[in-house]
Amino acid sequence: MNVDQRLLRLARQPYADKHTQSIWMQIYDRLGEAVESGLLPEGSRLPGEDDLASMFGVTRVTLRRALSLLQHEGRLVSRKGVGVFVRSISVRYEVRETEAFNMALNGADSRMDALSLVRKPASADAAEALGLKSGEEVTEVRFIQHAQSTPYYYAVKEFPVSVMPEFARDYEKTGSILGAYAAAGIESYLRTETRITGDFATEEEADLLHISRQAPVLRSRSVNEDNTGRAIEYNRGCWPMLSVELVFNNKTPFA
Amino acid sequence: MNVDQRLLRLARQPYADKHTQSIWMQIYDRLGEAVESGLLPEGSRLPGEDDLASMFGVTRVTLRRALSLLQHEGRLVSRKGVGVFVRSISVRYEVRETEAFNMALNGADSRMDALSLVRKPASADAAEALGLKSGEEVTEVRFIQHAQSTPYYYAVKEFPVSVMPEFARDYEKTGSILGAYAAAGIESYLRTETRITGDFATEEEADLLHISRQAPVLRSRSVNEDNTGRAIEYNRGCWPMLSVELVFNNKTPFA
DNA sequence: TAGTGGTCTAGACCACTCG
């Protein structure tokens, strides 16, 4: 029995009393289960909306309410003119903030790719957090991180030029941020503050992370200092909300 | 000029090209601005959907797409048979995780109310996090926190009976958790681990926090230990996603 | 060019809330 047939059987199950739970909610539940059970595997394309609507015995409008919620949750992604696809949220990556850059990933095929690297005046946010003078320059690097060929983290980092004047060269040579730190004479550092908020994806983030616009994300803004207390990095990152669990450990007892 | 008139003027502004941005998105933007600008104050009721639809010159269905997104974001709340209301997200509360219980609030009228206090076997989650034996009992306390008479934090705390056998009495007497700690001989403690995730509100959470079901929330799960390393509390909390900023500070340098 | 998802309409019925 192929996927379409099994999906059809799922769709054709009788609905519970409409007044108990709305039809579109029941469709939402069934499609969600289909994704979680693996009937609709990660990355696979759903039948067209007209087909789905007739399978579930409803109008396209009603069907779309179910799809729409699944998209807002970041579980499905639609591409205009192409189709609706399953976005994996089966894994929830654990990110240990104390490990700073080395995010703990289950799989080994994790890549952190630099999208761009430019020298420019610090953003207002970074200038304040790093205590920079107005107009002071930074090296800004945009990163995207994948796991199992799904993007799940997007970050913009700013490194003061005054601290690491040759960041671009050093990063190029060593291929890692820690390498660039070391090349600038920074052997140890401290992530002094991390601020976490929830928000909705911007258009750029939605594109890069393969989620819908308006899908919720977790944002992190953090500052790194070297062991002399000098601010060396400002980082803004975001994850699709359901894709990550942030873990903070603490060793400092309270009074 | 009253609110309805000013809202009408906002609604009657010509729409940008439909192909640039959809009508419902433009309505969404305008209503969002109306909330942020204070034209629609916190807690106020919007005109009925029929009225709004005719004000904006669209069908109720189209208008509802705008309202629906604002509700998913936790900025509006609807009450069936009553109306649609503005939920304040103008403030984003800063919660310093290192201060554990004493959340930094701008205003002074913050209350932490206990909803229930019962003795029962530890939840599976808590038992694992606290290292309890199967079936071991805890005192479970459910809290809701308000600021400016808006609920913005809901927490379920579990305290092992083996550590604080008289928690209920001590909490009653002192009126605070720290008081109950002290009464049990715990003078200092350590929030050893905090795990942050994003999720969607359950029905109970949506009710208590005055947000829509399916509105995103930030969840925190944390463990407190006393200065001998004994686990004394397991806490599960959640905030409406847009209402909070979590701040973590770190004093431990990396290797 | 055919198929896809995105938008919008006009109208209907319902359950819920409150006076």
Add this chain to the structure above:
DNA sequence: GAGTGGTCTAGACCACTAA
């Protein structure tokens, strides 16, 4: 009973994508 938000339909037109 009057007004509210919640649901659903049947049909239409559009822009985008890929073959």
